[in-house]
Amino acid sequence: MSKPSTKILDHIVHLTPPGTVEKTAQQFRDLGFIVVPGGTHTGGLAENCLVVFQDGVYLELFSFTHPLSHYPPSSPEREKQDGSGVEYLPDMKGGRERPDGKVLEWVILGPGPELKRGTVLFFCGDVTLRHWRVPFDPPSNTWHPSTTSGIAHVRVLVDEKDIVTLLNQLTSIINSQPITATETETAWVLNTLSTLSSTSGYKSLQLIVSTLKQDDKHKVLKERGPGVYEVGL
Template structure:
């Protein structure tokens, strides 16, 4: 029996303050991205909009529908909002998902991690979903890290029960056509503390199921797959913090996603970095990746 893939980059989660979806969508449009409606998640605590890319991956612009103070103290809703796995996250890049390719993915990862002694553990699959503005109800299975504080350092997995194209509407093709010319995801870059780098590197290797293609004392790089076939695959990069800005990022939020790279065509005129209201992005020309 073939082992299901555990390295298909599905989407990256970008959090903004409660009730800020319209302003956030406008800010992403100013950066040159097309933003389409998403919907409200099961439970009603969060909702989203999407930036879909031609490689089949996407950016999830998520926010809490109400601040904590909206829910009466002591109520079940207040407790659920307080204990939500993203409740303590600061706005910005907070999490990332790989595509779930099996309803027993947690068993695959946990067995591999036990053999390798990496300490990785994932919970059994749990149901999730979202209702789109057009009334279509999406269903999926979430495979999440067992320690909640691993969210953002380890990916979670999202496996579609309803058709994936309902969750990621790539039709019409114009949904994935952006004024900034972004084609897909070039990389996700995680930052780690000095003392936690080697541990996290081993854990990521267990989760992905492959060793890094490049590795040094301060950085490791894994090649991932895209939901759609792409000539330039995305990478997961784990780095030790070097600059004062990066060190401050770690002091504020701990290890996790620091930057996201977007693949653009050669000669697009996009280069260097840019800032969302709460996160760092980098433009990566296509030839730079294909020549590696």
């Protein structure tokens, strides 16, 4: 049996302050996106809304329902046995209840606490059907007034001193070599569920890791730390 691919982009999490997911959803609507209510996660600790694209990827507008101090610390991590230094937490069950009452279940494999948050991928395995979690039906959910149909690239910003470690980690996780590499930028090709179909017409997207080059990036890195800097549509 073949192993699941680790280079398929399922979704991107847009974290908002506790209790602000509806405010963020309205901001996205004002920008020309259809926003679908997602529901409340198991235990009532988080809630979300979704911006679903025709290429199979979605943005998850995610908000905790309590301040961060309310949540317990991470469980013990385990090391990924490939010499890359990437550590992943044990599989963790998750789920949410949609506004229509349908209960979704999945399993999350997330990076350990030693890794810089937002710089490496986490993995989501559906227990219930994916189309319950990603509502492509009705098709109007993916036809945005802004005409956006999918993700072109995801850019991660990282400090120069950490770049070599992160590049090795991502190459190991994605199980693929970069398609381009310069002194300040490295890129990999990622697939979506739509690009895996030869008849879909959608192009593969890129995961780009950049180091500091401009003053505005210095400011972002200082204020927010390493992580996703931009998402190209």
